[in-house]
Amino acid sequence: MKITINGITCDADAGQTVLQAARANGIYIPSLCYHDKTGVAGKCRVCVAEVEDMRGLQATCTLPVREGMKIDTQSEKALAAQRLVVDLLLSTGRHDCISCEKNGICELQDAAYYLGIERPSIQYADVQKGIDESSAFIRVDRNKCISCGRCVAGCNDVVVNEVLDFGRRGHETSIIFDTDSPMGASTCVQCGECVQLCPVGALIEKKSIGKARSWEIEKVRTTCPYCGVGCQLYLHTKGEQIVKVTGVEEGAPNKGRLCVKGRFGYDFIYSGERLTTPLIKENGAFREASWDEALDLVAGKFKQIIAENGPDAIAGVSCARSINEDSYQMQKLFRAVIGTNNIDHCART
Numbered sequence: 001m002k003i004t005i006n007g008i009t010c011d012a013d014a015g016q017t018v019l020q021a022a023r024a025n026g027i028y029i030p031s032l033c034y035h036d037k038t039g040v041a042g043k044c045r046v047c048v049a050e051v052e053d054m055r056g057l058q059a060t061c062t063l064p065v066r067e068g069m070k071i072d073t074q075s076e077k078a079l080a081a082q083r084l085v086v087d088l089l090l091s092t093g094r095h096d097c098i099s100c101e102k103n104g105i106c107e108l109q110d111a112a113y114y115l116g117i118e119r120p121s122i123q124y125a126d127v128q129k130g131i132d133e134s135s136a137f138i139r140v141d142r143n144k145c146i147s148c149g150r151c152v153a154g155c156n157d158v159v160v161n162e163v164l165d166f167g168r169r170g171h172e173t174s175i176i177f178d179t180d181s182p183m184g185a186s187t188c189v190q191c192g193e194c195v196q197l198c199p200v201g202a203l204i205e206k207k208s209i210g211k212a213r214s215w216e217i218e219k220v221r222t223t224c225p226y227c228g229v230g231c232q233l234y235l236h237t238k239g240e241q242i243v244k245v246t247g248v249e250e251g252a253p254n255k256g257r258l259c260v261k262g263r264f265g266y267d268f269i270y271s272g273e274r275l276t277t278p279l280i281k282e283n284g285a286f287r288e289a290s291w292d293e294a295l296d297l298v299a300g301k302f303k304q305i306i307a308e309n310g311p312d313a314i315a316g317v318s319c320a321r322s323i324n325e326d327s328y329q330m331q332k333l334f335r336a337v338i339g340t341n342n343i344d345h346c347a348r349t
Contacts, residue, residue, distance in 0.1 A: 003069045039157075057078060097109055192205065
């Protein structure tokens, strides 16, 4: 179907919202509470627009498209409402852009820039909400929280851990863990989905703090090495160092979701104990060897065991950190070459 946004004729699909159609056509509408994974929210009211034949301003993130509709997100009335909401959000928190880890990738900052807001114009009560450092991996700064609800929706509806919610009242309303426990003492599994969904600097990976600015980072797509699921992730790097890890939103099978190991467990790559060459143990000590020498030794030992005790004297366990194809080849080696069914996988149970 055809719709018109800010005088531009756009293609739209049935079931889309106006905001989704705008994004699909490269039209920016400021929005803070909506995310493709968490779905319709309609909380922040930053994405409001005037719509022909409809009374009042409409939230484009909840408004379904229909044939021939005309939407204006840049009318005087719409822009005034957008500016007011963003101004209020900037006024009710400690959004220190210069020192914030989200500087350059902050969606509130993007909205303020788009709307021409240089600094908050509203004097608001200064409420210090404190910073939660109890988690080993995530820093929670409620002073930067804009109550968009994306982290709550992600925790409850996407990863279904049901730890995050809104709590307290009035000025002190903020996200809480369980029944208002510190994050580190809660039932949170530290998957970091809330961090990936947060549009501002309220939830930050501790390990990335002070490592790099957003414009210094390069992203490299790869596959998580921890198990056979094959989660797709981005390594955010500065030089040769990993700054942080995020899930690939459009990547199967995880669709942006990661576990605590996949998101935060990357320090092992810098370990001085990583094996870089095969080792053979002789006289109680290891020595370096070539691949040919190591493989010949293993094959010779296999042949010796089979000759003396039969193929069922050998057993193998495939590791979940290997890809599925490697596990398949492992069982084929044992069944077809060695001649035994003594093959198992560490993830079977």
